[in-house]
Amino acid sequence: MKRRILLTGATAVAALALAACGANNNPTAPPAGGGGGSTGSAGGSGSITVGSADFSESQVLGEIYAGAIKAKGVSVTTKPNIGSRDVYIKALQDGSIDIVPEYTGSLLTFLKGTAPSQEPDAVYTALKSTLPAGLVVLDKSTAEDKNSMVVTKDTQTKYSLKSIADLAAHQADITVAAPPEFQTRQQGLVGLKSEYSFTPANFLPLKGAAIVNALKNGQAQAANIFSTDPSIPANGFVTLEDPKLLFGSDNVVPLVRKDKVNDTITAALNAVSAKIDTATLTDLVKQVDVDKKDASAVAKDFLSKNGLG
């Protein structure tokens, strides 16, 4: 027993010593000198890496961007399903990826803390001036996908809910289901508290379809679901209005590293943005989520139908 305690102590000291040597750096921070990615394939010089976030819409958009660029003769690799914005922005800044599909309002709120005006063009302009050095956005699409607070029809009737503002009155009975990062985001629990005085009784951190299931099966009364999610019409969910425009306007836009952008890529991606509207986007997501098709297959289909690949 004594030996065990001594050994624990010795190991702890040794580990601390080792850690002190190796670890003045943040393991989640970009490496010095902007290396290639560590999982999957890294793009060689002259080739482009398109990344995407950990939800299906982002993955489809990523595959579409990649396919459109490839059709112009540029060599492309994809790095899908990287994670939430915090993770893939880091990947973009350290050069592991070069392009990622983004959303104007959400990105602006993420970078600045608030979005000053909610009108699409104004948000886009504000975003352009807020971007960190080294990143640019190309043309925005008319396609919109906002974060939204969604409830079931029954809940809406039960509490006579019309907008997010109505949630505060019943907050003791409400559990919210959303991705884990929702807890610390302005477009999340933080903003819900400051703008709508709403603090849910309980929070279920889940991902993807698990959020929809939680809402559907009654484990949560309100959920954060993207506005293009096919589960909203499929389950008769109701989107609550957002009078304070906390979730603002969110147009799809490609975010690109400045040192990788060129005319070919700009032309390819702008052409894509011109062809995607909200209805198309919703359908694309449906094909992946409901029909269980692969994002790459859906993207290929879209590109060929629109003469872009």
Added chain:
Amino acid sequence: MLINIGGWLTDPTHWTGPNGIPTRVLEHLLYAGISLLFSAVIAIPLGIVVGHSGRAKWTISIANSLRAVPSLGLLFAVALWLGPKIASSLAYVIPSVIVLVLLAVPPILSGTYAGIQGVDPAARDAAQGMGMRGGELLRKVELPCALPLLLSGIRGATLQVIATATIAASISLGGLGRYVIDGLSVSDYPEMASGAILVALLALAMDGILALVQRFAVSPGLSGKFRNTPGNRPVVSTTARGDAATEPASPTDRADDQREALV
């Protein structure tokens, strides 16, 4: 980075409220405790019966083969299957506890079985010679002799349960895994690492406590305190994992005991 982690751990806001360290530790212990209780209730009697009668050994083999199933997969599968059937937020707790029990049963079962099996036939014979039968034999001789392996099985099960409860945070369960999963989603290394350190410390603490229990609960005649005289070799020895030093136990049994702990 160490400084950042130290900063996270010493930040007073992280010690209060529903996401505070004490709350999370208690949640973790709660899930672990309930699961261990259920699995002990299932596995110990079963192990005694199988060990005593020598029949139905297939239960042990099936329980051991469960180890090949990835715990993460079991968690997701049960959550997807049972989740829709449960209305409240227990829809995530119940599948988690079920999986924890499923994972804790094999170590306790094989520990109990090996313990009862490994009871020195001479001891059993002597007891029977003294007039003990059935239940009395079990209570007074077999169980005490089996205690080291039984307890080592429980120790293995405890570690398995603590480790799996950590990854259950990915289906929204509370506990220390929350720091790891939430930190992962926003790329906050201090939070992740703090969670990892806390889980490791909790596991070490629990194992240490059980080691103490083992030391005090096991009869001194078994623990090898008098082991130096040639004719007096102990029936079982209680090294760090309490594995049997006698011949009858097969190498796989011994190795199995040791490997239970990992997720």
Added chain:
Amino acid sequence: MSWVADHLGDILWYAGQHTLLAGIPLIVGLLLALPLGWLARRYSRLYGVIIAGSGLLFTIPSLALFILMPLILGTRILDTLNVYVAMTLYTLALLVRTVAEGLGAVPDSTRQAATAMGFTGMRRLLRVDLPLAIPVIAAGLRVAAVSNVSIVSVASLVGFPQLGYYLTDGYQRTFPTEIAVGIVGCVLLALIFDSVIRAGAWAVTPWQRVAR
């Protein structure tokens, strides 16, 4: 099951990654465990320390170790080296004890006979003790292999690509087929490892096959 057929290429790629992440640590762990186990056997003082040390290592849950590796190695969170080192440590911790026990299970009479025949020191270790210890070591290696396969799947929570990807993606998309692929894949891989080790042990121990 047409989904499986359509995606067989991807599934096999993930299975390949999984094999590397689980298998290489097995080999490295075994190679490291042999001298350590021998040392533990030889010097009884070290035995206690080594066994206690490996017990300590077991106690750390795998997800925690994967996440803490960057601190110790100075790597980044998604570097696969983290998984390799963590898995090697687990394998090592188990196999050291198995090797020590295996070497200890060689009967004294055999050892003395070997010495009498002229085998000394290292030669005796390599030509007599180790081969006789193979059954025990192989049993421990099989257990380590099965556990490694299961533990590696947890790494998908951090983002390492292997069969566990089907588990997290399947849950995220409510796609039971993927989860089934993940579970079945892991179990099959574990069985393959188990069979290979068994076959290997059988092949190198011809004396065990001689009819008694």
